[in-house]
Amino acid sequence: MVPFIQFIQKHKLIEPSSTILAGVSGGPDSLSLLHMLLRIRKEWELNLVVLHVDHMFRGKESEEEMEFVRSFCREHDVPFESCQADAGAYAISHQMSAQEAARACRYQFFEKMMNQYQASALALGHHGDDQVETILMRLVRGGKGTALAGIQPKREFAGGFIIRPLLGMTRQEILDYCEKERLAPRFDPSNEKDTYTRNRFRKRILPFLKEENPQVHEKFQAFSENLTEDERYLQELTEHEMNTVWRRGDGFAELEIDLLKRLPLPLQRRGIQLILNYLYKSVPSSLSSIHTESVLSLLSQSHPSGSLHLPNGLKAVKSYNLCMFTFEQAEPEPYHLELPIPGEAMLPSGGRIEAKLITESPGADRGKNSLLIKRDKVLLPLSVRSRKNGDKLKLKGMNGTKKVKDIFIDKKIAIEARNQWPVLEDANGTILWLPGLTKSAWEENDWSEGEFIFLQYHQQGSSRGQNTHDETGY
Numbered sequence: 001m002v003p004f005i006q007f008i009q010k011h012k013l014i015e016p017s018s019t020i021l022a023g024v025s026g027g028p029d030s031l032s033l034l035h036m037l038l039r040i041r042k043e044w045e046l047n048l049v050v051l052h053v054d055h056m057f058r059g060k061e062s063e064e065e066m067e068f069v070r071s072f073c074r075e076h077d078v079p080f081e082s083c084q085a086d087a088g089a090y091a092i093s094h095q096m097s098a099q100e101a102a103r104a105c106r107y108q109f110f111e112k113m114m115n116q117y118q119a120s121a122l123a124l125g126h127h128g129d130d131q132v133e134t135i136l137m138r139l140v141r142g143g144k145g146t147a148l149a150g151i152q153p154k155r156e157f158a159g160g161f162i163i164r165p166l167l168g169m170t171r172q173e174i175l176d177y178c179e180k181e182r183l184a185p186r187f188d189p190s191n192e193k194d195t196y197t198r199n200r201f202r203k204r205i206l207p208f209l210k211e212e213n214p215q216v217h218e219k220f221q222a223f224s225e226n227l228t229e230d231e232r233y234l235q236e237l238t239e240h241e242m243n244t245v246w247r248r249g250d251g252f253a254e255l256e257i258d259l260l261k262r263l264p265l266p267l268q269r270r271g272i273q274l275i276l277n278y279l280y281k282s283v284p285s286s287l288s289s290i291h292t293e294s295v296l297s298l299l300s301q302s303h304p305s306g307s308l309h310l311p312n313g314l315k316a317v318k319s320y321n322l323c324m325f326t327f328e329q330a331e332p333e334p335y336h337l338e339l340p341i342p343g344e345a346m347l348p349s350g351g352r353i354e355a356k357l358i359t360e361s362p363g364a365d366r367g368k369n370s371l372l373i374k375r376d377k378v379l380l381p382l383s384v385r386s387r388k389n390g391d392k393l394k395l396k397g398m399n400g401t402k403k404v405k406d407i408f409i410d411k412k413i414a415i416e417a418r419n420q421w422p423v424l425e426d427a428n429g430t431i432l433w434l435p436g437l438t439k440s441a442w443e444e445n446d447w448s449e450g451e452f453i454f455l456q457y458h459q460q461g462s463s464r465g466q467n468t469h470d471e472t473g474y
């Protein structure tokens with residue numbers, strides 16, 4: 001009991017007078033956990049509720065476990081909530097392993113109950129040996145960052161927290177507790193199967209470590225807590241330092257290579273992970289530290305351009321000092337549309353350009369979404385097309401021309417958006433305007449006698465790949 005209470009106090013796991021749910025399978029860990037919580041229930045004025053999920057793996061035997069937990073709760077006057085979830089069927093329909101399916105079903109029920117009871121926390125029976133096994137397994141598999149810190153004593157879940165008050169105790173201490181308190185837990189036979197990696201670590205590695213140091217779990221717990229603190233600090237530092245290094249938008253990110261290279265290597269690594277975490281809405285299981293290293297190696301190559309394919313269609317394209325991360329899409333078809341005057345051209349992106357012939361001023365500042373040109377300065381018909389290599393445009397207030405490609409780069413337009421961006425030209429093939437992007441040198445300022453062509457660009461919805469400064473706040 002002492003290490004249990006000390007652990008709760010050290011990690012501020014339970015507030016007095018709160019509602020605590022306990023996940024109880026009926027095994028020694030969760031049954032001891034429940035028993036210990038019951039012992040502090042009165043003094044701490046806890047509102048305890050027990051949750052049990054029958055995964056229906058072992059037919060009648062599983063059902064008996066549920067009945068066992070139910071009757072234990074009845075005996076100790078604790079509310080009991082249960083559900084039967086066919087984890088085997090869930091595994092097939094969701095193409096996952098039976099263990100993953102059981103976990104998914106369990107957490108769905110836990111979340112529902114957290115909301116129903118407006119609970120502060122859900123207590124689970126993970127203990128110190130689980131912690132040692134988890135850290136070792138992740139090291140061996142090749143985890144990174146906080147994953148290597150193993151099981152957290154407290155983490156956010158469903159408006160409250162998941163708490164693990166037994167992390168300071170060993171499996172043996174829990175078994176001894178069961179014996180002393182005459183608890184008669186159920187033993188899950190799957191805990192013995194050598195087919196599970198965890199069981200192999202438990203049976204082969206832990207005995208050796210415990211022989212070397214019987215309190216090895218405390219060393220692993222201290223390692224976990226220190227690593228979590230270090231990681232948190234490095235993560236904050238990375239986020240702060242990366243602010244000026246990368247820009248992001250809907251489905252894309254772009255980083256300035258020289259700025260990233262000025263950071264120390266541990267921050268560079270975390271910086272790349274930050275970008276990948278941002279882009280992947282849910283991080284693919286195939287993503288590993290190898291990918292971070294591959295991106296760093298792409299950025300270090302002396303060749304000014306290069307690219308790298310990452311999981312789920314993400315591509316990193318390096319071009320001089322910039323590296324653009326975007327999801328690959330089918331190449332959009334080039335297009336060429338005549339723009340009738342008066343009339344409009346419907347763009348493949350969903351927007352449109354409207355053209356009118358006017359003889360009266362349309363008003364003062366018209367912004368980048370419109371263009372007023374003198375009718376006799378251009379050769380009709382006008383047309384709107386997708387960009388071509390070598391396109392150049394004369395910009396307002398500038399001598400000479402500027403490459404359209406450079407304008408896209410300056411304006412941080414993602415590559416996929418560049419291929420669809422409308423380019424306005426006249427019948428001579430002179431580019432007059434990049435709608436929505438720039439003020440053109442063809443813009444007529446002095447209102448005088450004559451006929452004018454007035455063009456308006458109407459963008460449709462959000463333009464994927466265009467910078468969205470206001471949304472991202474960089």
Ligand SMILES: Nc1ncnc2c1ncn2[C@@H]1O[C@H](COP(=O)(O)OP(=O)(O)OP(=O)(O)O)[C@@H](O)[C@H]1O
Pocket residue numbers: 022023024025026027028029030031051052053054055106123124125126188
């Ligand atoms: N079917 C279940 N119903 C409710 N809670 C569960 C169930 N299975 C697991 N849990 C909770 O999740 C914790 C971790 O489960 P896991 O299966 O990894 O550990 P375990 O060593 O089998 O634990 P136990 O000895 O309590 O069965 C358990 O201690 C318990 O708190």
